[in-house]
Amino acid sequence: MNNARKVLWLALIVLLTAALSGCGGSGQAQKVKIGEVTRSVFYAPQYVALEKGFFKEEGLDVELQTTAGGDKTMTALLSGAIDVALVGAETSIYVYQQGSEDPVINFAQLTQTDGTFLVARDAGEFDWEKLKGSVFLGQRKGGMPQMAGEFTLRKHGIDPHQDLELIQNVDFANITAAFVSGTGQFVQLFEPQASIVEKEGKGHVVASFGTESGRLPYTVFMTKQSYMKDRPEVVQKFTNAVHKAQLWVQAHTPEGIAETVAPYFKDTDMDILVSSIKRYKEQGSYAETPALSEDSWNNLLDVMESAGELNERVDVGELVDNSFADKAVNSVK
Template sequence: MIKRNAMLLIALLVLFTSGLAGCAGGSGAKIRIGEVTRSVFYAPEYVALEKGFFKEEGLDVELQTTAGGDKTMTALLSGAIDVALVGAETSIYVYQQGAEDPVINFAQLTQTDGTFLVAREETGEFDWSKLNGSVFLGQRKGGMPQMAGEFTLKKHGIDPHADLELIQNIEFANIAAAFASGTGQYVQLFEPQASIFEREGKGHVVASFGTESGQLPYTVFMTKQSYMNKHKDAVQKFTNAIYKAQMWVGSHTPEETAKTIAPYFKDTDMDILTSSVKRYLEQGTYASTPALHEEAWNNLLDVMDSAGELKGRVEMAKVVNNDFAESAVKASSK
């Protein structure tokens, strides 16, 4: 009887410890990402997946597209995803609301706006004054594309709410289709949509908001403080993989990057993917390291303030943790 009870106790202990090990491993190994949209703008993310950089770090990463910054942040706050790839401004909005569990930016992916100004008609040499009195198909109020767009227009002496007809009531996912169907004379588009419209004769890229608005922590991987506290090792491994991908993209040709990310853009021709990657590389859109920089952060605050979306300037240290990025860079240099 004693032997039988002892065996039962051992069996229970094995089951218990196995369960703990499974929980511990699962909590760090599985990470669910929600990206705000599917775009060549996020090429290093897809490279990290396709080249197995996450797997090298022992991570099982699941990617889903949660269209729109508001939907992505809702998914993060509700626990539907673990990590969000979205504009850094969303973390500021959460902080401004006095969240007990703030959202922390830990790895920057892009460092400029990724949209281009697309004109319906080709009118020769472009001048920003041509937008005066035009119908402009804008983005969601409070989102980075719209704020960076307004910031650029103001820099060129254009009041977006007085000098042109600004349309902002169209869902992010439907903006390109709305323009293609005849709405607006100008629109902001990400790649590869901008290049696709050029090929199809539906529009012409006349300017880059990325070049015009300067460096910004435009798209960043972020997570809740509580998740970061519980899964520091997983967040570090995640950041390591992103940095490997950033270095890979920076050291390979646009053709090689386009070929690698092609599985994520099955309906897009290779030449369009290549030209899109090339365009982003040429204007320095992809961040070379995951670290966020103070000067770019202050530029972000200026952009948000200009758009009337900032209650008060938020110190970078309040919603940014660069420790993971710095560790990833340091480990790679050894």
């Protein structure tokens, strides 16, 4: 009888231990909230990481929300409403310039070029000189799309504030509609909007700002320095999942990628998704590694300086931590 009781007690202890380990510790997925600056096919590797279960493989329970705009995304990050932001690296510099005691650190790059295209209303042979004297429907002042656009225009001898009429008072979500309705002779658009405008015969893609402006840490996963210090294992797992997705995207066709990310773009035709992803793949917009290079960071500073948005140059080591990216590249194959 005593032996039977001992066996029963041992069985109860084993069951209780298993239950406790399942309720916490390594057995429980760690929650991470991402705020993306917008929903865009430009961020295809992020949706691949979610759809293919790469975050889950790393033991993370990721919740994605669209925070609509760089300022709102950064406010959500700084307030603790989200843990990780997917936004342009320039936002971390803006926070740094304001003297933040808890700076925002870039730890995993997702896109490495500008994602916009120059769309002309009229067909015909294109020359940058045609922009002089035109009405140009641009992007928000201080944002990376507009700064990369102005940087490109200056490279071609065009002063964006003197040589053309620059419109910047249209909300991001309404830029395409404004162009289609007749505003501007040229417009700067992301995909899939550029492909949609072409398909509808309302405009023609004539140049890529991504190709023209060079390598940039354009869209980056970042978090507060305090979060990084408190949860380094979470940041590492997150970066591992991002790199898995990057490798997957590099190894698959635009068609395969489009099929995978389609649930995030239910209102977009498959042929438009394929066309958009193909353009981004061909110009190397999707980063092959989560690490940010010093050259691309310095190019970002040049772009911001040219736009008059940089108070002082910030060394890459101040706001970039590549240690997680380096470990991911060495461990994920």
